[in-house]
Amino acid sequence: MKKSLLIIIPAYNEEASIGDFLDSLMQSEAMEYADILVINDASSDSTAEIVESRQIPVISHPFNLGYGSALQTGYKYAVTKGYQYLIQIDADGQHDSCNIGRIYQKLTSEKATPDLVIGTRFLKESQTFSIPFAKKIAILFFRKVIQFAGKKKISDPTSGLQGMNYPVFEYYSRFGNFDNNYPDANMLVQMALLGYDIQEVPAVMHKRTAGKSMHFGIIEPILYMLIMVFSTVNVCIRNRKAKHKKRWNQIEKKTCF
Numbered sequence: 001m002k003k004s005l006l007i008i009i010p011a012y013n014e015e016a017s018i019g020d021f022l023d024s025l026m027q028s029e030a031m032e033y034a035d036i037l038v039i040n041d042a043s044s045d046s047t048a049e050i051v052e053s054r055q056i057p058v059i060s061h062p063f064n065l066g067y068g069s070a071l072q073t074g075y076k077y078a079v080t081k082g083y084q085y086l087i088q089i090d091a092d093g094q095h096d097s098c099n100i101g102r103i104y105q106k107l108t109s110e111k112a113t114p115d116l117v118i119g120t121r122f123l124k125e126s127q128t129f130s131i132p133f134a135k136k137i138a139i140l141f142f143r144k145v146i147q148f149a150g151k152k153k154i155s156d157p158t159s160g161l162q163g164m165n166y167p168v169f170e171y172y173s174r175f176g177n178f179d180n181n182y183p184d185a186n187m188l189v190q191m192a193l194l195g196y197d198i199q200e201v202p203a204v205m206h207k208r209t210a211g212k213s214m215h216f217g218i219i220e221p222i223l224y225m226l227i228m229v230f231s232t233v234n235v236c237i238r239n240r241k242a243k244h245k246k247r248w249n250q251i252e253k254k255t256c257f
Helices: 018-026 047-052 067-081 099-107 133-150 166-173 185-193 219-255
Strands: 005-011 034-040 058-060 085-088 116-120 162-165 198-202
Touching (some): 034 047, 034 067, 067 166, 099 116, 133 219
Parallel strands (some): 005 034, 116 198
């Protein structure tokens, strides 16, 4: 029987952690209603072989295209296969497999069905590790960016743990609708401006034990914040033009005979 949820896992050189994480995920209750897809972004280690040994579908990029492109590959796959919901989760083991059930329950809730659900470290029931000072600054910065530009309060704007319904990942799958290089707070601003309902759920997160974050170092986070500001400005301008064009088309329809 076809399952309604696809879990996508972008992975790049995660041989030290992805095996244990997949084992944990496959033993969870989520396997009753979810399929798994790993997008191997041209890893130079044995990431792909570890995934294949567990008989989990994997799509391997011939070249390293980046985190955003890996995600979009997953979105396109989900659209092609006709899934109703999608959850993206990191391969490094920081996101506990128990988060899948929480996000899926929120996505399918009959009371208030959101379009996009973010797993956050900052709600009352959340469990997480101590966050470095530089990371805290970045989170506070992106909170303000989203609140100012998207008129939306989001406590954990840098969380890669996200769930979405079909309209969201179908939109993301189309050319020009998703940032293939730096999908982060800018995408949340975009979806808020477009009127999608974004909500958060408490998440359980663990400290990375192997590999390195894509935002490591001292200079990199600063450069990333600057890039995100310009990207967010671009998103705001583009969506304002789209809204203006839509409004103008509606006026033309009313005035035409």
